Amino acid sequence: MAVTLKINGASQTVPAEPDTPLLYVLRNDLELNGAKFGCGLAQCGACTVLVDGKAVRSCVTDIGSLAGAEITTLEGLGTADKPHALQSAFIGEQAAQCGYCINGMIMSAKALLDRNPRPSESDVRQALAANLCRCGTHNRIIRAVLRAANEMGRT
Amino acid sequence: MTISINRRAFAKGFGGIVLAFTLDPALAQQQKQLPGSLNGNRLLDAWIRINSDGSATVFTGKVELGQGIVTALAQIAAEELDLPLARVRIVSGDTGRTPNEGQTAGSQSIENSGTALRLAAAEVRAILLGLAAAKLEAAADTLTVADGVINAPTGKTIGYGELSAAADLHREATATVRPKLAGQHKIVGQPIARFDIPGKVTGKASYVQDLRLPGMVHGRVVRPPRYGSTLEAVDEAKARAIPGVIAVVRDGSFLGVVAEREEQAVKARVALAESAKWRLGPELPDPANIFAHLKSLPTKVEVIGVKQAPLLAGAPKVLEATYTRPYMAHASIGPSAAVAEFKDDKLTVWTHSQGVFPLRAEISKTMKLPPASVRCIHTEGSGCYGHNGADDVALDAALLARAVPGKPVRLPWMRDDEFAWEPYGPAMSMQAKASLDGEGRIVDWNYEVWSNSHSTRPESTTGANVLAAWYLAEPGKMGPPTSPPQPAGGGDRNSIPLYDFPNQRVVHHFIQDMPIRVSALRTLGAYANVFAAESFMDELALAAGADPVAFRLAHMKDPRARAVIEKVAQLAGWKAGEKGDGTRGRGIGFAKYKNLACYVAVVAEVEIDRKEGNVCVCRAWCATDAGLVINPDGLIGQIEGGIIQSASWTLHEEVKFSTQGILSRDWSNYPILTMPEAPQIAISLINRPTERSLGAGEGSQGPTVAAIANAFVNATGKRIRDLPFHPERVKAALA
Numbered sequence: 001m002a003v004t005l006k007i008n009g010a011s012q013t014v015p016a017e018p019d020t021p022l023l024y025v026l027r028n029d030l031e032l033n034g035a036k037f038g039c040g041l042a043q044c045g046a047c048t049v050l051v052d053g054k055a056v057r058s059c060v061t062d063i064g065s066l067a068g069a070e071i072t073t074l075e076g077l078g079t080a081d082k083p084h085a086l087q088s089a090f091i092g093e094q095a096a097q098c099g100y101c102i103n104g105m106i107m108s109a110k111a112l113l114d115r116n117p118r119p120s121e122s123d124v125r126q127a128l129a130a131n132l133c134r135c136g137t138h139n140r141i142i143r144a145v146l147r148a149a150n151e152m153g154r155t
Numbered sequence: 156m157t158i159s160i161n162r163r164a165f166a167k168g169f170g171g172i173v174l175a176f177t178l179d180p181a182l183a184q185q186q187k188q189l190p191g192s193l194n195g196n197r198l199l200d201a202w203i204r205i206n207s208d209g210s211a212t213v214f215t216g217k218v219e220l221g222q223g224i225v226t227a228l229a230q231i232a233a234e235e236l237d238l239p240l241a242r243v244r245i246v247s248g249d250t251g252r253t254p255n256e257g258q259t260a261g262s263q264s265i266e267n268s269g270t271a272l273r274l275a276a277a278e279v280r281a282i283l284l285g286l287a288a289a290k291l292e293a294a295a296d297t298l299t300v301a302d303g304v305i306n307a308p309t310g311k312t313i314g315y316g317e318l319s320a321a322a323d324l325h326r327e328a329t330a331t332v333r334p335k336l337a338g339q340h341k342i343v344g345q346p347i348a349r350f351d352i353p354g355k356v357t358g359k360a361s362y363v364q365d366l367r368l369p370g371m372v373h374g375r376v377v378r379p380p381r382y383g384s385t386l387e388a389v390d391e392a393k394a395r396a397i398p399g400v401i402a403v404v405r406d407g408s409f410l411g412v413v414a415e416r417e418e419q420a421v422k423a424r425v426a427l428a429e430s431a432k433w434r435l436g437p438e439l440p441d442p443a444n445i446f447a448h449l450k451s452l453p454t455k456v457e458v459i460g461v462k463q464a465p466l467l468a469g470a471p472k473v474l475e476a477t478y479t480r481p482y483m484a485h486a487s488i489g490p491s492a493a494v495a496e497f498k499d500d501k502l503t504v505w506t507h508s509q510g511v512f513p514l515r516a517e518i519s520k521t522m523k524l525p526p527a528s529v530r531c532i533h534t535e536g537s538g539c540y541g542h543n544g545a546d547d548v549a550l551d552a553a554l555l556a557r558a559v560p561g562k563p564v565r566l567p568w569m570r571d572d573e574f575a576w577e578p579y580g581p582a583m584s585m586q587a588k589a590s591l592d593g594e595g596r597i598v599d600w601n602y603e604v605w606s607n608s609h610s611t612r613p614e615s616t617t618g619a620n621v622l623a624a625w626y627l628a629e630p631g632k633m634g635p636p637t638s639p640p641q642p643a644g645g646g647d648r649n650s651i652p653l654y655d656f657p658n659q660r661v662v663h664h665f666i667q668d669m670p671i672r673v674s675a676l677r678t679l680g681a682y683a684n685v686f687a688a689e690s691f692m693d694e695l696a697l698a699a700g701a702d703p704v705a706f707r708l709a710h711m712k713d714p715r716a717r718a719v720i721e722k723v724a725q726l727a728g729w730k731a732g733e734k735g736d737g738t739r740g741r742g743i744g745f746a747k748y749k750n751l752a753c754y755v756a757v758v759a760e761v762e763i764d765r766k767e768g769n770v771c772v773c774r775a776w777c778a779t780d781a782g783l784v785i786n787p788d789g790l791i792g793q794i795e796g797g798i799i800q801s802a803s804w805t806l807h808e809e810v811k812f813s814t815q816g817i818l819s820r821d822w823s824n825y826p827i828l829t830m831p832e833a834p835q836i837a838i839s840l841i842n843r844p845t846e847r848s849l850g851a852g853e854g855s856q857g858p859t860v861a862a863i864a865n866a867f868v869n870a871t872g873k874r875i876r877d878l879p880f881h882p883e884r885v886k887a888a889l890a
Contacts, residue, residue, distance in 0.1 A: 016418070024417045028373075033365040034358035036537075038488050039570040043822040046488055075358040083357060090356045094348060094788055097796055098221025098538030099355035100489045106356060128830040132822065134488045135221055135538045136796030136803075138833035 003063045007032075008076030018064025023047045025063055026073060034074025034103045038132075045104035045131035049073050055111035074103045077110065086110060089148035090141075097135030104131045109145040119149055189330045191270025192216065196254035200324035202275040203232065205283070209303050209316030210242040213272065216256025217264040218248035218509065219351065221538040222852050223789040224264045226349045230785055231269050234342040235276030235334055237300040238315070248511045248533030258510035258612060260541070260675060261643065262752055262850025265785060269848060277332040279324060286318045337783060337844030344844070346788035351535075363505050363534040364567055366494045372401055374555040374566035375424035376411040378576055379626075381816035382672065383436025386410060386626075390430035394423045403427070404558040407628035411555050413564055424569070438814040440670045446479050446584045450605050452668045459641050460651035460661035467598055471590040474694055478587070478687035480878040482671055482810035483580040484825055489537030491544030491577075492567035495556035502529045502556065506549040507536025513613035514546050514621075518553055521624040521631055540800070542612050542674040544568055544577045547622035554623060571820040576622060579810050580676025581607040583646060585687035589656075595699030597710060600659040602688065606646025607666050608636030609679035638665045639679075643749045649681040649857060652688060653747050654710040671812065677797075678853040681748060682804065685857025686864060686878065689744045693865040694874065702731040703743050703865065713747070715780050718841060719756040720745055722778035726839050727758040735870035738763050742865025744858035753781040753854040757798065759834070759862035763870055765889055768882030772802045772834045772863055777855060779838065782846035790851055795836050797855035803828035805860045806880050 003020075004013045007030060014029040021040075026032045026049070035058050038046030042057040049058045050072040078084035083091065086106050096102045105128060112119055112127035119127070124145045133141065188194055196202070196216070204212045213232045219225045225245050233243045246252055248259070256268055284305060288295035293307035300306070303315040337344075355361050379386070386408035394403050394412055399419030404411040410427060414420035440448040494505040502524060508514040511531035519526045531549070539545055552566040568576075583606045590599040611633065613620045619631025638645035647663035696706035704724045711717055723729075723743065733741065745756040760774040779794050807826050811818040819825040860878070868874045873888045 016416070020418045027365075028367075028417055031367060032358060033360050033362075036362075036364065036489055037567055038490075038537075039821060041570060041821055044488055073358070074356075078357060080353045080357045080359060083353075087356045091348070091353055094352060094792065096221075096349075096352050096355050097223070097792060098488075098535070099352065099361065100221075100487075100537035102356055103358070122831075125831040125833070131830065132488055132827060133830070134486060134540070134800070134827065136799030136833075137792070138799055138828075138830055139795065139836060140792070142830070142833070 005063060005066055005071060006069065007071045008073060014063070016063060019062050021059050022049070022061045022063050022066065022071070023058040026058060032073050032075050036100055036103055038100070044101070045108060046101050048104040048107040048131070050107060050111060053111065053114055055108045074106060077106070085151045086113070086145070086148040089144040089151065093140045093144040093147060095137055095140035095144040097137050101131060101133045105133070105141050109148070112145070113149055113152065117149060117153060119145070121146060189328060190274060192254060192256045192267045193271040193274060193328050193330055196256070196271070197327045199275055199279060199326055199328050201254045202272060203279045204324065205279065205315050205319040205322055207316050207319050209314045210244060211236055211238055213243055213245050214253045215245060215247045215268045215272065216254045216512070217259045217268040218533040219535055220259060220509065222793060223349050223786065224259070225351070226347055227265060227785045227789055228268055228272055229350070230342045230345070230347055232272045232276045234340060235273055236280050236303070238303045240342060240347065242303060250511050250515045251530045251532070255512040257513065260509055262748065262852040262854070265848045266850055269785065273334045274330045274332070275328055277334040278328055278330070281332045282322055282324070283315055283318050286321050287313050343785055345786065347786055349789070361535060362489070363494060363507050363536050364489060364492045366505055366534060366565065368494065368496065368563040371494070371563040371565055372413050372415055372559065373417040373420040374411055374413050374552060374564040375420040375569065376551050376566065376572065377424055377427045377431060378572055379408065379433045379436070381436055381439065384408065384433040386431060387434050388432040389427055393430055394426045397423045397426060402558045404555050406554065407630065408626040409554060409623045411551060413555050413559050439812050439816065441814055442812055445582055448670070449582060449607070449666055450584060452666045454605070454664040454666050457663045457665065458660065459647055459663050460659060462656065462659045464657035466658060467592050469593065471592050471598055472698055473588065473590050474698055475588040476691055476694060476876060478585045478690060478876045480583050480683040480686065482582045482673070483676055483804055483808050484574060484810050484819065485540045485543035485577055485676055486825060486827060487537040487539055487543050487573065490568040490570055490573040491548040492536060492565070493549040493552035494563055494565045495549070495552035496563040497553070497556040497560050500528060502553055504529070504531045504549050504553055505534040506531055506545060507534060507539065508545045508549055509539065509542070510613060514549055517546065517613040517619065517621045517624070518550055521550060521619055521621060521627070522553060522557065541580070541676040542578055542610070544573050546613050547576065550621040550623045574820045574825060575817040578611060578672045578674035581609060581646065581673040583680060583683040585683060587687060587691040589691065589695055591695060591699050595701055597654070597656050597695055598658060600652060600656040602650060603662040603664060604647055604650050604680065604684060605664040605666060606680055607669050607673045608638055609645040609673070609675050610639060611636050611674040636667050636669060642751055644680065646680040648679045648684060648749055649746055650684045650688070651750060653713060653716055653750055655712050656710065677800070678856045681746065681853065681857045682801065682860060685744065685746045686860040689746070689858070689861030690864045690874070690876065693742065693868065704729055705731060707743070707745060715754050716745065716747060719754045719778040719780050722839055722841060723756040723758050723776050726778060726837060727776035729758060738765060738870060740866050740868070740870025742862045742867070742869050744861025744865065746857040748850065748854040748857070752850040753779055755779050755794065755854040755858045757855060757858040757862040759859065759866045761863060761866040761870055763867070763885065768886035770806055770867065770880050770885060771832065772806065775834045775836045775859065775862070777836065777838045778841065779851065779854060780841040780843060781851040781854070782843050782849040784840060784842045785848055787840055790840060791838050793852050794838055794855045797853065798836055798859045799828060799833055801856040801859035802834060802863065804856070805863050805878060809879050809881070
């Protein structure tokens with residue numbers, strides 16, 4: 001069985017069953033590290049990707065449901081050499097300790113900024129309410145998202 | 156950077172730069188005690204090698220757990236070597252390459268590895284200067300160093316790289332070359348950005364979960380319903396029939412599966428779990444009576460802190476209170492994971508263990524392999540906060556890899572593997588009793604703590620200390636748990652007050668029987684002991700009619716402790732005798748972590764939703780003294796992270812169980828603090844460049860829980876003595 005997906009703008013065919021969670025395909029077949037396995041239950045947000053601009057939990061999203069959808073991962077935002085404003089802001093604020101949750105924080109923040117380019121601090125906190133961080137980096141993460149919004153608003 | 160070597164005024168007996176690194180024959184006869192981790196790893200080239208391109212490779216046995224230690228250690232080495240950070244490469248935690256520094260735990264990496272690297276780097280620099288003096292035909296004390304290039308007054312220069320071949324670093328460190336004075340630091344003390352963050356925010360392979368080796372296959376394990384269960388039967392054929400399954404691995408009651416694709420391994424795990432028949436192990440204690448049950452178990456009683464003075468005559472006011480904390484989980488966001496490869500009778504394990512050498516010892520013992528045939532290489536995982544499933548999953552992966560030789564196996568635990576099987580932070584009970592004299596001073600302090608072991612890590616006891624070992628056909632058995640001795644302590648960590656009481660008695664009731672698996676969780680017993688002792692200080696202050704800040708200062712002589720208490724009061728705008736308004740209030744907590752490490756004082760502000768029973772820790776202020784600060788931004792991150800993690804523990808966290816087994820198996824039954832709940836935090840660092848650096852990774856958790864508990868009383872007039880402060884408990888307290 002093979003399924004074709006559109007990921008970070010490119011069409012990709014993977015040898016997986018339609019009921020395979022997108023997360024495993026991203027990590028194993030496409031060797032994209034951004035999305036992380038945290039719970040497999042859509043509770044923690046570490047696996048978040050964008051599907052047609054919406055933040056989605058890739059651990060519970062079967063690839064069979066994604067025909068024609070535009071999937072964006074952390075790697076689709078920018079690279080270490082050419083980072084997205086959100087990635088730059090997370091580096092600037094040193095907004096990671098272990099960093100395992102950060103993919104989900106950035107992808108959920110991307111969905112937020114796409115629908116609300118000038119969020120308040122409270123908007124940011126609410127948008128990230130279902131993304132768990134265990135190291136206690138919460139405030140730096142919030143600052144990084146607000147910083148990115150400012151940077152993006154300026155250009 | 157250019158620093159004259161004149162700064163190196165050598166210790167007495169070592170009169171010049173060349174002599175400074177000559178081994179004193181008298182010292183060579185007897186092994187002298189070397190500072191920090193140098194003592195156990197005495198060769199200079201175990202720590203530092205100079206490469207022909209002029210860069211340095213620095214080796215440390217400590218590992219990155221998300222605390223930024225690799226960056227901080229590189230800062231220390233670069234500083235003493237006079238090399239730019241970009242030319243220092245760190246190799247950490249590899250049984251094949253690095254020094255053995257035991258566990259990366261207890262906020263000791265800067266103190267132990269940092270001290271070793273500082274002294275080794277200073278000595279290596281002196282050796283290079285000695286060689287350069289001869290080559291440049293200049294007096295050693297006229298040489299200067301800039302970015303790894305040594306300059307003579309004649310204008311002649313030579314780089315570290317050109318001296319690398321001649322520099323014999325395969326020699327014992329003497330620790331006699333004095334490191335730089337704080338005033339000379341250019342890299343130490345700077346908020347250097349962490350090396351690992353750009354990769355982590357852009358999806359570069361950063362974690363063991365991201366490791367992909369050629370021909371790699373995927374593993375999963377199946378654990379029993381509860382501790383001590385025995386696998387009686389399982390339909391292996393059904394699992395083998397699932398497409399992609401390569402092997403079903405069964406050894407006694409250890410059960411796992413290996414498949415070509417990850418989702419196939421997950422499906423096979425489900426199939427195995429459904430068909431497995433287990434003979435159940437012993438029931439767990441009744442959670443309703445857990446503290447009484449723990450106290451009923453045999454204990455080793457140790458009286459650890461006694462001060463005796465004549466008791467005052469008259470009738471002092473006597474207060475007594477009992478506090479508890481529940482079992483708490485590490486609850487890493489990413490379940491523990493490992494990659495293992497068994498090839499040509501050699502086993503390689505990529506692991507996020509906090510101690511690759513102790514782990515290697517356990518794996519080698521359990522799998523009956525010579526230690527030389529096992530290599531454990533640290534590769535980052537999700538943050539661990541102590542002894543989580545990291546070591547256990549490494550043995551699991553190794554057992555699976557042995558069944559499929561030549562194929563590397565990647566094994567990430569599933570969410571319930573981690574929650575149900577990790578060793579929790581132990582439940583604890585604390586009892587305090589004290590007397591006040593007529594002046595409102597504490598004249599007698601009695602404190603007792605009941606706790607299981609806080610470390611059942613690999614190699615911390617005799618026997619086998621990794622999960623799967625207990626379930627094999629030839630099972631290993633854990634030896635009797637131990638407790639780290641005072642002054643650091645385990646369950647009794649921070650149980651001896653730093654305050655100056657004329658009379659005190661502190662008793663540690665160490666419970667060896669372990670009805671629920673426990674081990675090291677960040678701060679060990681300090682979180683609970685500081686909660687109890689600092690809550691009790693506030694109870695006494697109230698009884699004495701004193702302001703909590705003034706009351707603490709009145710009983711504290713240590714000037715550095717006084718300084719953080721005074722600083723946080725100033726930062727928070729604390730007003731003597733300030734009172735809450737029924738829903739809002741503030742409180743203070745203080746501790747010197749382990750009574751040996753950093754000083755931290757926290758003021759917390761809470762808001763209470765009296766109807767719903769929800770507590771918001773809305774703001775916190777903190778003052779910290781960690782001696783010489785290596786990286787202020789890193790230190791602030793650790794202290795702030797500790798405050799937020801402690802707020803989470805305090806408000807939400809409790810491992811749920813019944814007599815039938817562990818009930819906390821995912822985030823719905825082990826909730827943690829969410830983004831909207833995170834307090835606003837202001838932190839003030841008191842930098843003391845002339846004092847040694849003090850561990851700070853676990854400094855703020857104890858003071859924070861106490862500040863929250865005291866703020867709750869300040870707000871409502873009611874005290875909660877049992878953790879966590881969940882809504883039912885809050886509503887009951889306010890009813």
